[in-house]
Amino acid sequence: xxxxxxxxxxxxxxxxxxxxxxxxxxxxxxxxxxxxxxxxxxxxxxxxxxxxxxxxxxxxxxxxxxxxxxxxxxxxxxxxxxxxxxxxxxxxxxxxxxxxxxxxxxxxxxxxxxxxxxxxxxxxxxxxxxxxxxxxxxxxxxxxxxxxxxxxxxxxxxxxxxxxxxxxxxxxxxxxxxxxxxxxxxxxxxxxxxxxxxxxxxxxxxxxxxxxxxxxxxxxxxxxxxxxxxxxxxxxxxxxxxxxxxxxxxxxxxxxxxxxxxxxxxxxxxxxxxxxxxxxxxxxxxxxxxxxxxxxxxxxxxxxxxxxxxxxxxxxxxxxxxxxxxxxxxxxxxxxxxxxxxxxxxxxxxxxxxxxxxxxxxxxxxxxxxxxxxxxxxxxxxxxxxxxxxxxxxxxxxxxxxxxxxxxxxxxxxxxxxxxxxxxxxxxxxxxxxxxxxxxxxxxxxxxxxxxxxxxxxxxxxxxxxxxx
Amino acid sequence: xxxxxxxxxxxxxxxxxxxxxxxxxxxxxxxxxxxxxxxxxxxxxxxxxxxxxxxxxxxxxxxxxxxxxxxxxxxxxxxxxxxxxxxxxxxxxxxxxxxxxxxxxxxxxxxxxxxxxxxxxxxxxxxxxxxxxxxxxxxxxxxxxxxxxxxxxxxxxxxxxxxxxxxxxxxxxxxxxxxxxxxxxxxxxxxxxxxxxxxxxxxxxxxxxxxxxxxxxxxxxxxxxxxxxxxxxxxxxxxxxxxxxxxxxxxxxxxxxxxxxxxxxxxxxxxxxxxxxxxxxxxxxxxxxxxxxxxxxxxxxxxxxxxxxxxxxxxxxxxxxxxxxxxxxxxxxxxxxxxxxxxxxxxxxxxxxxxxxxxxxxxxxxxxxxxxxxxxxxxxxxxxxxxxxxxxxxxxxxxxxxxxxxxxxxxxxxxxxxxxxxxxxxxxxxxxxxxxxxxxxxxxxxxxxxxxxxxxxxxxxxxxxxxxxxxxxxxxxxxxxxxxx
Numbered sequence: 001x002x003x004x005x006x007x008x009x010x011x012x013x014x015x016x017x018x019x020x021x022x023x024x025x026x027x028x029x030x031x032x033x034x035x036x037x038x039x040x041x042x043x044x045x046x047x048x049x050x051x052x053x054x055x056x057x058x059x060x061x062x063x064x065x066x067x068x069x070x071x072x073x074x075x076x077x078x079x080x081x082x083x084x085x086x087x088x089x090x091x092x093x094x095x096x097x098x099x100x101x102x103x104x105x106x107x108x109x110x111x112x113x114x115x116x117x118x119x120x121x122x123x124x125x126x127x128x129x130x131x132x133x134x135x136x137x138x139x140x141x142x143x144x145x146x147x148x149x150x151x152x153x154x155x156x157x158x159x160x161x162x163x164x165x166x167x168x169x170x171x172x173x174x175x176x177x178x179x180x181x182x183x184x185x186x187x188x189x190x191x192x193x194x195x196x197x198x199x200x201x202x203x204x205x206x207x208x209x210x211x212x213x214x215x216x217x218x219x220x221x222x223x224x225x226x227x228x229x230x231x232x233x234x235x236x237x238x239x240x241x242x243x244x245x246x247x248x249x250x251x252x253x254x255x256x257x258x259x260x261x262x263x264x265x266x267x268x269x270x271x272x273x274x275x276x277x278x279x280x281x282x283x284x285x286x287x288x289x290x291x292x293x294x295x296x297x298x299x300x301x302x303x304x305x306x307x308x309x310x311x312x313x314x315x316x317x318x319x320x321x322x323x324x325x326x327x328x329x330x331x332x333x334x335x336x337x338x339x340x341x342x343x344x345x346x347x348x349x350x351x352x353x354x355x356x357x358x359x360x361x362x363x364x365x366x367x368x369x370x371x372x373x374x375x376x377x378x379x380x381x382x383x384x385x386x387x388x389x390x391x392x393x394x395x396x397x398x399x400x401x402x403x404x405x406x407x408x409x410x411x412x413x414x415x416x417x418x419x420x421x422x423x424x425x426x427x428x429x430x431x432x433x434x435x436x437x438x439x440x441x442x443x444x445x446x447x448x449x450x451x452x453x454x455x456x457x458x459x460x461x462x463x464x465x466x467x468x469x
Numbered sequence: 470x471x472x473x474x475x476x477x478x479x480x481x482x483x484x485x486x487x488x489x490x491x492x493x494x495x496x497x498x499x500x501x502x503x504x505x506x507x508x509x510x511x512x513x514x515x516x517x518x519x520x521x522x523x524x525x526x527x528x529x530x531x532x533x534x535x536x537x538x539x540x541x542x543x544x545x546x547x548x549x550x551x552x553x554x555x556x557x558x559x560x561x562x563x564x565x566x567x568x569x570x571x572x573x574x575x576x577x578x579x580x581x582x583x584x585x586x587x588x589x590x591x592x593x594x595x596x597x598x599x600x601x602x603x604x605x606x607x608x609x610x611x612x613x614x615x616x617x618x619x620x621x622x623x624x625x626x627x628x629x630x631x632x633x634x635x636x637x638x639x640x641x642x643x644x645x646x647x648x649x650x651x652x653x654x655x656x657x658x659x660x661x662x663x664x665x666x667x668x669x670x671x672x673x674x675x676x677x678x679x680x681x682x683x684x685x686x687x688x689x690x691x692x693x694x695x696x697x698x699x700x701x702x703x704x705x706x707x708x709x710x711x712x713x714x715x716x717x718x719x720x721x722x723x724x725x726x727x728x729x730x731x732x733x734x735x736x737x738x739x740x741x742x743x744x745x746x747x748x749x750x751x752x753x754x755x756x757x758x759x760x761x762x763x764x765x766x767x768x769x770x771x772x773x774x775x776x777x778x779x780x781x782x783x784x785x786x787x788x789x790x791x792x793x794x795x796x797x798x799x800x801x802x803x804x805x806x807x808x809x810x811x812x813x814x815x816x817x818x819x820x821x822x823x824x825x826x827x828x829x830x831x832x833x834x835x836x837x838x839x840x841x842x843x844x845x846x847x848x849x850x851x852x853x854x855x856x857x858x859x860x861x862x863x864x865x866x867x868x869x870x871x872x873x874x875x876x877x878x879x880x881x882x883x884x885x886x887x888x889x890x891x892x893x894x895x896x897x898x899x900x901x902x903x904x905x906x907x908x909x910x911x912x913x914x915x916x917x918x919x920x921x922x923x924x925x926x927x928x929x930x931x932x933x934x935x936x937x938x939x940x941x942x943x944x945x946x947x948x949x950x951x952x953x954x
Contacts, residue, residue: 131478279773
């Protein structure tokens, strides 16, 4: 249809991919403990639903924040009119402090270098608009968040060239992989403008090591390109090794007054750490004033609502709250992670050892019919349609090895997680096990009936052959 | 350093390096306050609706359950906090569709499934451009037009704006002839026109389109098979005839028109005075555009907290009906107060029936009919008269001497003071004209109709001091016209 733009008619938004098809299946048949116990359990959604009670109880104690009031005075009008793209100063201060707290106060952030955006989705796209022209490329380590295909490329016209990472070394970014990716881009006649990493990684759930960060800084310094570090999961690090932000490495290496400092940009959001994706709170942090200036202007296309800024400025300025929240959230994430990992182990399934995120990177290579992506999709379809779990196949994350799946653990109740793990175990143990459990299930049903009717039958039950119990 | 950035980031297509920001700077450096700073600059360059916030506040007080953060509403907190589905909350879309219908007197109905969210009307306009045009394509825009269209329509999208000139001889109405000739000229130079975008009611004119004009616009785009984007964000501010007619109504009657070409932009920023809440809407009759715009809305979703609040407020039919009446009434009152005040001092405005501003005719005060004189007069008004108003050139007006003045973003007393200051300036100017002029001065009424200008008019500037520097501020003024209309 020449009537519309190429963007409207292409599929660079990437939404025809399997990642989204699983979601559609879930939408058609969503699990509900009571209303739909046979429905599909959503394990493809990296949401943090573990700590709402902490925010809700804070709200109960802080009615002013909820009611457009400051010190008892109504500021409704002020908020209703506030659309300054520089953002509410109290909110930016609170965000800068919170980001610092997330990094153990080992680095500090200047609120004037923070740009507020409608979610990390908008932040990432905006950075692309600022750093890359149409046809320029950014290098991304695989596997990566499927949404990047849309966020980084769709309207910007930028390209992604993968930095291939493999399970041979736990999917770590190596010097040679960086160089190969750069060469690959050159072969494709693409001008590389930078590297984008997610730290902690989605879908791996691992934090980037200091070694990797050093390699990256050396690389971008040599090539005179940018580094974007998407650190939206920084508050979800629940065990060692801890989180190291690229900002810390710059500081430790005393690079603050060098060129490379201005070419490092961070993306942040409250969607994962605080579990508030609906509020659309994202941010770009850049040491480059030009980037801050351009990105600030572009944020007009997706500002954070003033009401949300105000609410969160009061929430995040409460240091007691933030300290307690970060600690408690991490404890809960760790517990969930352990439950998922042990449940998977019981089914003979291993995960990549991870220390962060809202998901595990699960190794199901041994369940593949063949070492191919076709087999991976075939397995994935079984898991969605038969086992009724929506998980994300590695190919949707551009993983270059078939058999890996991302499984989320923080977006459902503990009971639901248990049900999911039982289903998975049932599936892995095989159809005969399924049949066995069906017989057992039937027997228990009959038993219940018998118990109710006549105690005599109980005697006859004990006379049955042992293997039929 | 800047060659490391994209061309977009290094260009000035965002439009913010223009001289108009001096007015904003003057205001920022010296903002009026009735008690703390009574001689400060009065902000009359901001098209905001502050007239009905009392009604909204009252509703909020009576409806604590509408907020997810209050004790009454907290049970919804977690569901709303996680909700980021780009379809938007169904009740939000229903409430928006219903509100849009009521603002059009119930004469049209809007489908809930076609309501798509965006980051304000700013986001909506940009999104539509991304959907309808490729880089290098063009959109026709009648002048004068909202200054920020230059950024919103062109900056990141790479599309071009082809202005369709309108002039005061017919009150700046867009004519079929102007459209046809502009279209033809563009075609001849090989420019691909993808559509026409028009604000109805207009900013800065403050007029709403009458039926014939709308019909002829729709015929024009249908004839050329190009898109029509109607930015209807001031719909509820219409206070006099002609009553507001939405393009939605026109296509009900013009059944042969290709509906795939028709798109509406809406927002709660002007009608409801809630620009801070970033509620923008793309409403398209084209299914592919709805689908595409919806995916793009990921880049500027309406915060779920706001969706939930707006859903509750706008489903209250009594509230909606009342506020729509009040907006119109209060805008009318301000408009009359201001225009009558101006008339008394011999200043006329473009006759208008909508909007939060008027287009003031100061052509007779220009040294000569040039834009340089317009800017010179404007600087005097900012620095000497101490009111920030917007010169017509910032809206790409083809004739110098018109200034947009806002009247709904302050209280009545402040507006009165603004009028007083204008009066002093105008009368002072007339006094100096009387001293210097060798010609017969026209009386007040004839000034409105006059065609020839006083050749020997001289404004006495000697006592006025103004800075002739054009300064591009390094950091954007927070009150820049490109942030707000």
